[in-house]
Amino acid sequence: MRTGISFLLSLFACFTVFNLQAEEAPKKFNIGIGTYAMTIAYTDSFFIDDDFIGSSFNASYAISNNIAIRGNLYSMTHDDFSSLDVDGVDIAMLFGSGLENxxxxxxxxxxxxxxxxxxxxxxxxxxxxxxxxxxxxNWDAVSLDFMLGIRETSDYEDFLGADAASVSSSLSLSLRF
Incomplete structure (x- = not known):
């Protein structure tokens, strides 16, 4: 009887050790590249809407499966006026589901x-x-994200003297580790 219990305890210990080794730690970091676009729409018909498109480098860290921090470095060019370039950064605290799993x-x-x-x-x-x-x-090694942002427009409005609404978007592919 003792031999049987010893055998079962040994077997349980082996499965526990192998199971612990097989489980991977959650992948909390993402680093990637993607596209970045922004539109500023003006209520005054005198102004032509500003549309920009370009590329981005992004990084994120999942604090948990429900909270993450994400940053984008982006560089864009105006669709109609190629001499107008935009370089910027945005940082966001995100709350949701599935951010690290x-x-x-x-x-x-x-x-x-x-x-x-x-x-x-x-x-x-x-x-x-x-x-x-x-x-x-999120796949094992890569992550695909589509993100929209609604921006405060007071700086744009002060500069141009017109009421506006602004939306940004990004589509990115990143490595997970």
Whole structure:
């Protein structure tokens, strides 16, 4: 009887050790690249809407499966005026589900943006708050994310003297580790 119990305890210990070794730690870091776009729509028909598109480098850290921090460095060019470039950064705190686990993820959050518009040797800086939301999917080694942001427009409005609404979007593919 003691031999049987000893055998079962030994077998249980082996399975426990192998199971612990087989489980991977959650992958909390993502680093990737993607596209970044922004539109500023003006209520005054005198102004033409500003549309920008470009690329981004992003990084995120999942504090838990429900909380993450994400940052984007982006560089864009105006769709109609190729001499107008935008370089900026946005940082957001995200709250959602599936942020570190495998599978589908969805999130909402908020943060800040800061960018420089450059044209013909002149530079103008804009910054403000933004609300973000997104969806994505985590595979073992990579993650795909689509994220939208609604931006505070007071800096844009002060500069141009017109009421505006602004939306940013990004689509990114990142490595998980």
């Amino acid at each position: 495998l599978g589908f993820k969805a999130y909402l959050g908020g943060g800040i943006f800061n960018e420089d518009w450059k044209a013909l040797g002149a530079t103008e800086s804009f910054s403000g708050l933004q609300l973000n939301g997104g969806i994505g999917y």
